[in-house]
Amino acid sequence: MKKINLLLMHVLLWLSIAFSQASELNRANLNDTLFKQNIEKAIKNIILILEKEYIYPEKALLVKAELKRKLANKEFDKVSDWYSFIRSLSVILRDISGDMYLDIVEPHPSLTLEKVKRKSALNLKDSYIIRNVDLLSGNVGYIKVNYFYQTSNAKKEIFRALKELSMVDALIIDLRDTEGDSIPLAQYLMSFFIKESTILSEVLYDQQKKKKRLRALETSGNDKFKHNFPIYILTSSYLSSSGEFFSYTLQHLKKAFIVGENTMGIAHVLQNKKINNHISLTIPIAIHLHPATHSNWEKTGVIPDLDIAANLSVDAAHKMAKQYLGIF
Incomplete structure (x- = not known):
């Protein structure tokens, strides 16, 4: 039980860092208008990186299918700003893959969140x-x-x-x-x-x-x-x-x-993979x-x-x- 609680604490810490960084990003440039073509292009790039780089190819296929399903059903039409888009993508990636490391963060090609923080x-x-x-x-x-x-x-x-x-x-x-x-x-x-x-x-x-x-x-x-x-x-x-x-x-x-x-x-x-000027994928x-x-x-x-x-x-x-x- 002690180990489970400790692991949960670390996961929550990781998530809090991710969301705080997203919040910082929101103040910086997430006021940019989010267009439908931005969403479609970002999802396309995420899928390409997952298919090419993700260590678990079977999970990549599951995430790909879910992202395409939501895109086809126009579920992202409800998303009106970059911050909400980041949060929505992060939830999808983690829920479908079960991978706490898979995340959407601020673009930073060479450093992970933990490394930036420390x-x-x-x-x-x-x-x-x-x-x-x-x-x-x-x-x-x-x-x-x-x-x-x-x-x-x-x-x-x-x-x-x-x-x-x-x-x-x-x-x-x-x-x-x-x-x-x-x-x-x-x-x-x-x-x-x-x-x-x-x-x-x-x-x-x-x-x-x-x-x-x-x-x-x-x-x-x-x-x-x-x-x-x-x-x-x-x-x-x-x-x-x-x-x-x-x-x-x-x-x-x-x-x-x-x-x-x-x-x-x-x-x-x-590794962090840049998706566009607004978001990056930790993978x-x-x-x-x-x-x-x-x-x-x-x-x-x-x-x-x-x-x-x-x-x-x-x-x-x-x-x-x-x-x-x-x-x-």
Whole structure:
């Protein structure tokens, strides 16, 4: 029940963000006149994108049929402004597909809603990928990951941090507040702990007709990290996207012990597709599958090995690491 309530909270948060953005858009340019040809063209473009890009082709067909039915029955004739059109389309897309990620939003080709919301809060002081590196008692290393954003110095920061901790006997990786959705950067970080060329994930795309394998990279890091080395990953209920990819992958490759809370459960790769100058379509275009489980963390989240409140996870992981090392 706790997990269901938490998931519902996240869905409502997502919806509130979407509608607040639509409201901002309304003040900006939704006073433009909405003509019948605007509606017909927008629906045609949405259908084309769904048929070409949507990861679930069978759902695309259902949405296409419903949009065409409503158009033929002139149900959109009742819609008189862009804001109402956005709201009407969003309801149709979600109701027919059952997909909470499928949405109509403000045009922004390169960023998802969540990324727009969080990116705006960044400033020069906290823009580093690694927020904190520390040495805890018992020679246990601690590293706090700030963001999974692909910046010019991102890989250098990770390399320097792990080099600084190269002499530790155990490692705690704190992802509780980690933001961002750079899969390549998560792939790079986990490659320090996995033998080169090991399959990390299979990404299904092109409506599940194609598959790309993500493998561990060559990192020139400390080789001892790749063997029987104790790693503890801290999670929270707000961890999503790349942070979940990192945690789930290492957990199921039996390379890390997860301490903390169930994560959000977002395994889809989302992209924004511009429909016209007024609206854009947020659409899942790919999804991860783990080579060992042949599944992912969608909806269930990454399930911790030790379920404990996020604010207690540092002490819990530190204690476990020292016990593993025989330090009491």
